[in-house]
Amino acid sequence: MIRHPKRLFRFRRKAAIPAHFWVAITLALAPISQAWAKNEPINYSLSGDMGAQFLTFSDNPAHPDQSNSNPQPSFHLSPRVSMPLPWKLDDGRARITAKPFIRYDSVDPQRSKLDIRELYLFVDQGEWGMRLGVLQEHWGILEGRRLIDVINQIDLVEDPRGKEKLGQPGIHSNILLPDGQLDFYLLLGHRNRTFPGRKGRFRGSSPVVGEATFTSGASARTPSYAVRYGTTQDILDVGVSLFYGLDREPNLILSSSTNTYTPEYRKVGQMGIDIQATLDHIVLKLEALERRGLKKNDNVSAVSTGMEYTFVRSIGAWDIGVLGEYYWQDQGVDAPSSTFDDDFLVGSRITFNDAGDSKLLLGVMIDHRRKDGALSMEYETWLNDGWTLKLSGSMFKTKYDNILSGLKNDDYIKTEFICNF
Amino acid sequence: MKKILILSLWGALCGTFTLAQAFAAPPLNTADRGRSAAAAWKATDLGFHDSMSNMKIDLIDKSGQTSVRSLHMKVLEKPTAETGDQILMRFVAPRNVKGTSVLIHSKVGTSDDVWLLLPALRRTKRIAAADKSGSFAGSEFSYEDIGSMELANYKYEWLGEEACDQLTCAIVKQTPLYPYSGYNFIIVRYDTSQFRQMKIEFFDRKDQLVKTLQLGGYQKYKNKHWRAETMSMSNHITGKKSILKMTDYKFGIGLLAREFRPRQLKELLD
Known part of the structure; x- marks a missing residue:
């Protein structure tokens, strides 16, 4: 039932890639078109994934505008093309990589989109490298919350757990040092966080649909800067990162006249650390950040800690891991609030080591302060060479009226058939 | 008659000397003999610097159902004496x-370092x-079977010799000295002419034989380095089997x- 085909794929103007990137990419592609013209073979690699996804809910939606469609089917396609550039570099190489992501959702038009996850020119000179274009960069080590991960904006409508990220235009340069690695980022152009639309699930009673606004003299064109130093010392992996620019986390401003939220982004400076200690049996993890805004009351301090222990070959070939994580956050009244203020996660990861490489992750997230929680599971197994079945689901339990209570009817099971090619 | 007596005395004296000599320098003890067999094997490996190969693993379950994994493998010979x-x-x-990629830094005396690259998460x-x-x-195969076998990581005991195919094999019991091995000990058969590993038996923490690895299809590279083309690992507990084939070696x-x-x-x- 496609009523408004034009609205299926929308490119928000503010999300568009700056013009100079297109110029750079076109210039980079010039040698390829030359090779094409001369009828020389073009050496490229194509990979990627596509899939069909069915969201099945246990209840009817809680809010009036939400669609009753159950299950909610959607499809995605994300090819990745990479090819070497015939540039003459002593001891180095250059490649160009493109990875678009297309989602068509039959229910929520906000979820249907074309996003450029990656599109960049990569020059590798061994001791240093540079990426120019649209990038993906994931920092952090914990399972339940990516605290310090700040380069890419969260694609929340794609994945309510926040594990999917939008492509970020910018330049990334990395330098190998004898003891570690230094990464520099110049991030050009701000991406707005995606949210479920009026018809979509996984939202509160008021949808986030307003145009993004910016405070502290910033705009969607305000660049952000980041630097990270990472090093491995024996059992320790340590990273220290600095970020200055637009916070990826918006303040949500409720407009009582339209009963919708408008996201508001602000400038911040932040410092983060991530430490993993890989002991003989246990892996210990720590992420911490201090984020300062320009106002008096918009500072954020947060710490996440975690551990994982694996019982190898405990039942037959099964590896059974137990994991525990704790998240703490404190913030000023003008900073975006987080549900991860005093929460813990207890979970188990089972690797079956079977022919289909089956894996199961079970977890309970409990909010100590608000007395609510979520039970979640993820299971995946190969169906054959190329196809993978993924089952995941969550159950939400809330006692009081709060952020999670908007999800009280959104207990779901997601069935996904994914083809890797 | 006298001449014969002197001659035989002379002969006896010679025999006594030989015997005395034998007692003065007893044969290598079992630990040294075991270690030297393993050292001779490792010596054929020295100086390969680096290698590249394609690896295919057939996973065969009890009912004979097969699933396949293919990998590309790069090996860098140990940069320093302390590392593997x-x-x-x-x-x-x-x-x-x-x-998906796996990086193993073999270590001498301590546990190896292992990293996984998960491409979907870019992590x-x-x-x-x-x-x-x-x-x-x-x-x-476990991670420790795939990692490189470093000499200093075992205690050795020579158990004897036996015929293996047309060759003679030294039987060596090797006890891991590194922590958290899945095995109490392994028994390795080294062929005594070319110093190749022909068969390894793995004994678990209860001294029970759990797995047997058969190595075959040996090829010699750069006139020195032997590489097995087929490694077949049978699990005696589960009845499952994995056949690992290495091809397209480059050094x-x-x-x-x-x-x-x-x-x-x-x-x-x-």
């Missing part, structure tokens, strides 16, 4: 795991040392140490 070989493996097939994950007795890619490629740095794993995605 460094191994980088990247999945090529099935397509469900294409790009490098370091694994705890004790986890290396776990299954490698769902096969009967002396000039791999760089930086390719084996954990932070560089992400570069494999480009």
Whole structure:
């Protein structure tokens, strides 16, 4: 039932890639078109994934505008093309990589989109490298919350757990040092966080649909800067990162006249650390950040800690891991609030080591302060060479009226058939 | 008659001397004999510098159902005496795991360091040392079977010799000295003419024989380095079997140490 085909794929103007990137990419592609013209073979690699996804809910939606469609089917396609550039570099190489992501959702038009996850020119000179274009960069080590991960904006409508990220235009340069690695980022152009639309699930009673606004003299064109130093010392992996620019986390401003939220982004400076200690049996993890805004009351301090222990070959070939994580956050009244203020996660990861490489992750997230929680599971197994079945689901339990209570009817099971090619 | 007596006395004296000599320098003890067999094997490996090969593992279950994993493997010979070989493996097939990579830094005396690259998450994950007795890619090989066997990581005991195929094999019991091995000991058969590993039996923490590895199809590279083409691992408890085939060996490629740095794993995605 496609009523408004034009609205299926929308490119928000503010999300568009700056013009100079297109110029750079076109210039980079010039040698390829030359090779094409001369009828020389073009050496490229194509990979990627596509899939069909069915969201099945246990209840009817809680809010009036939400669609009753159950299950909610959607499809995605994300090819990745990479090819070497015939540039003459002593001891180095250059490649160009493109990875678009297309989602068509039959229910929520906000979820249907074309996003450029990656599109960049990569020059590798061994001791240093540079990426120019649209990038993906994931920092952090914990399972339940990516605290310090700040380069890419969260694609929340794609994945309510926040594990999917939008492509970020910018330049990334990395330098190998004898003891570690230094990464520099110049991030050009701000991406707005995606949210479920009026018809979509996984939202509160008021949808986030307003145009993004910016405070502290910033705009969607305000660049952000980041630097990270990472090093491995024996059992320790340590990273220290600095970020200055637009916070990826918006303040949500409720407009009582339209009963919708408008996201508001602000400038911040932040410092983060991530430490993993890989002991003989246990892996210990720590992420911490201090984020300062320009106002008096918009500072954020947060710490996440975690551990994982694996019982190898405990039942037959099964590896059974137990994991525990704790998240703490404190913030000023003008900073975006987080549900991860005093929460813990207890979970188990089972690797079956079977022919289909089956894996199961079970977890309970409990909010100590608000007395609510979520039970979640993820299971995946190969169906054959190329196809993978993924089952995941969550159950939400809330006692009081709060952020999670908007999800009280959104207990779901997601069935996904994914083809890797 | 006198001459005969002197001659025989002379002969007896000679025999006594030989005997005395034998007592003065007793044969190598079992530990040294075992170690020297392993050392002779390792010596054929010295100086390979680096290698590249394709690896295919057939996973065969009890009912004979087979599933396949294909990997590309790069090995860098140990850069220093304290470290072992460094191994980088990247999945090529099935397509469900294409790009997933494993980096192993073998160590002498302590546990190996192991990192996983998960391409879907663009994330490098370091694994705890004790986890290396776990299954490698769902096969009967564990991470520690895949990693390089370093001489100083075992205590040796020579158990004797026996015929193996047309060859003679030294039987050596090797007890791991590194922590968190999945085995109490392994019994390795080294062929005494070319010093190749022909068969390894793995005994678990209860001294029970759990797995047997048969090595075959040996080829000699660069006139010195033997490489088995087929490694067949049978699990006696589960009845499962994994057959690992190595092909397209290349040596002396000039791999760089930086390719084996954990932070560089992400570069494999480009």
